[in-house]
Amino acid sequence: MIWDIDLHRVLLHEGSRFELAVRFASDAPRLVLYGPSGSGKTQTLKMIAGIARPDSGRVAVAGRTLFDSVAGARLPPQARRLGCVFQDYALFPHLSVRQNIAFGRRRGLLNPSAAPRDEAVERWIAAFHLEAVSAHLPHQLSGGQRQRTALARALVNAPSALLLDEPFAALDKSLRQRLRDELKDLQAQLRLPMLLITHDDDDLRLLSDQVVHLQAGKVVQDPATAEAALVG
Amino acid sequence: MEGAWVALALTLKVALWATALNGVLGVAIGYAMARWRFPGRELLDAVFTLPMVMPPTVLGYYLLVLIGSHGPIGAWLIQHLGIRLIFTWQGAVIAATVVAFPLVFKGARAAFETVDAQLEQAARTLGIHELGVFFRVSLPLAWRGILAGLLLAFARALGEFGATLMVAGSIPGRTQTLSIAVYEAVQAGQDDVANFLVGLTSITCIAVLLSAGRLVPGRVAPRDA
Numbered sequence: 001m002i003w004d005i006d007l008h009r010v011l012l013h014e015g016s017r018f019e020l021a022v023r024f025a026s027d028a029p030r031l032v033l034y035g036p037s038g039s040g041k042t043q044t045l046k047m048i049a050g051i052a053r054p055d056s057g058r059v060a061v062a063g064r065t066l067f068d069s070v071a072g073a074r075l076p077p078q079a080r081r082l083g084c085v086f087q088d089y090a091l092f093p094h095l096s097v098r099q100n101i102a103f104g105r106r107r108g109l110l111n112p113s114a115a116p117r118d119e120a121v122e123r124w125i126a127a128f129h130l131e132a133v134s135a136h137l138p139h140q141l142s143g144g145q146r147q148r149t150a151l152a153r154a155l156v157n158a159p160s161a162l163l164l165d166e167p168f169a170a171l172d173k174s175l176r177q178r179l180r181d182e183l184k185d186l187q188a189q190l191r192l193p194m195l196l197i198t199h200d201d202d203d204l205r206l207l208s209d210q211v212v213h214l215q216a217g218k219v220v221q222d223p224a225t226a227e228a229a230l231v232g
Numbered sequence: 233m234e235g236a237w238v239a240l241a242l243t244l245k246v247a248l249w250a251t252a253l254n255g256v257l258g259v260a261i262g263y264a265m266a267r268w269r270f271p272g273r274e275l276l277d278a279v280f281t282l283p284m285v286m287p288p289t290v291l292g293y294y295l296l297v298l299i300g301s302h303g304p305i306g307a308w309l310i311q312h313l314g315i316r317l318i319f320t321w322q323g324a325v326i327a328a329t330v331v332a333f334p335l336v337f338k339g340a341r342a343a344f345e346t347v348d349a350q351l352e353q354a355a356r357t358l359g360i361h362e363l364g365v366f367f368r369v370s371l372p373l374a375w376r377g378i379l380a381g382l383l384l385a386f387a388r389a390l391g392e393f394g395a396t397l398m399v400a401g402s403i404p405g406r407t408q409t410l411s412i413a414v415y416e417a418v419q420a421g422q423d424d425v426a427n428f429l430v431g432l433t434s435i436t437c438i439a440v441l442l443s444a445g446r447l448v449p450g451r452v453a454p455r456d457a
């Protein structure tokens with residue numbers, strides 16, 4: 001089983017109560033988590049990545065148990081070896097493209113050097129056609145370049161799976177189409193399990209082997225029901 | 233007049249030490265308060281901000297009670313380490329540190345709160361441990377606000393009077409800082425000495441402000457738009 005997820009958390013925020021109970025298991029290498037905003041998609045992704053804490057449950061990805069509240073196991077995000085691409089990419093604004101990509105390759109208290117030093121980093125810079133902007137800061141990049149930088153930064157660490165939070169939401173339509181194809185090819189090449197969050201039908205159609213529909217913090221079993229709920 | 237130069241050197245030494253101590257304490261506590269949620273956090277914040285609103289003489293009195301030779305900390309220091317803080321320049325450093333602390337702490341907390349927590353989370357998913365996240369992401373992005381706080385703290389420590397007088401007294405050449413020397417000169421009717429000290433203090437303050445203006449913009453990494 002590639003994805004074995006069972007998460008439970010009650011969120012209390014200014015008097016309102018949101019209960020998240022997401023449970024799915026799948027062998028799909030490209031799994032899409034689909035639902036309207038506020039359905040708990042991002043929370044689910046953050047709990048899988050280990051940067052949000054569920055009250056209870058279990059997370060296993062590609063055969064590794066990352067969290068198990070019954071067994072008392074909880075790997076910190078540093079040890080989960082999951083590549084994350086955040087919704088607005090979360091590039092480090094004070095570091096160049098090269099330093100961003102090399103970030104996880106250098107441990108310790110200092111940021112990676114601005115000079116090209118790391119072969120793997122240079123390989124990803126070339127693979128994503130970022131050579132010309134490798135010394136640029138994130139705010140100098142186009143949307144597509146930011147997305148590629150974020151992808152390269154996650155992939156250079158050789159993660160065991162890739163988690164993407166609405167990776168195309170910040171891009172215009174024509175670019176979205178091209179980058180979708182890129183991501184699809186990349187996933188096929190690397191054979192890397194991929195979990196993608198979206199509320200875009202096109203992502204769903206083009207990038208998923210299987211879909212998990214999320215609605216108000218729960219998995220909706222029948223997609224037709226989910227559609228009805230979306231319309232209503 | 234050479235006494236004035238001694239006072240200036242002492243004042244700078246005390247202010248630099250106080251700023252350095254706050255650079256560690258104020259930044260660390262500011263970070264903790266910005267990132268950790270616990271009950272009583274705002275109450276603790278108020279306690280840490282107290283030195284900004286309390287009269288310096290009251291602070292000096294509290295310090296005397298704590299680090300004086302009969303105080304809980306002072307007695308322990310004398311007994312175990314043989315260190316006496318009252319009426320020493322180190323005592324003046326402690327007084328200046330406490331008085332200037334809120335300026336660094338407040339500035340650092342506000343600066344850390346503007347750093348997008350998602351950037352820190354991204355660093356964690358890339359395998360970087362907490363201390364690395366702090367030094368490689370949080371601190372560089374909060375640096376501008378922290379530097380502003382440190383400069384204010386340095387200026388505040390330079391001019392410290394009340395708490396320093398209570399804790400360190402006014403021993404010429406040992407604990408008599410510029411602002412205390414001015415007071416003593418005026419009390420003694422030495423107008424020429426007072427004039428010279430006041431001129432010296434003013435020039436020092438202008439020099440600090442000018443170098444602060446040069447230091448702040450160029451040293452900071454641009455923020456993401």
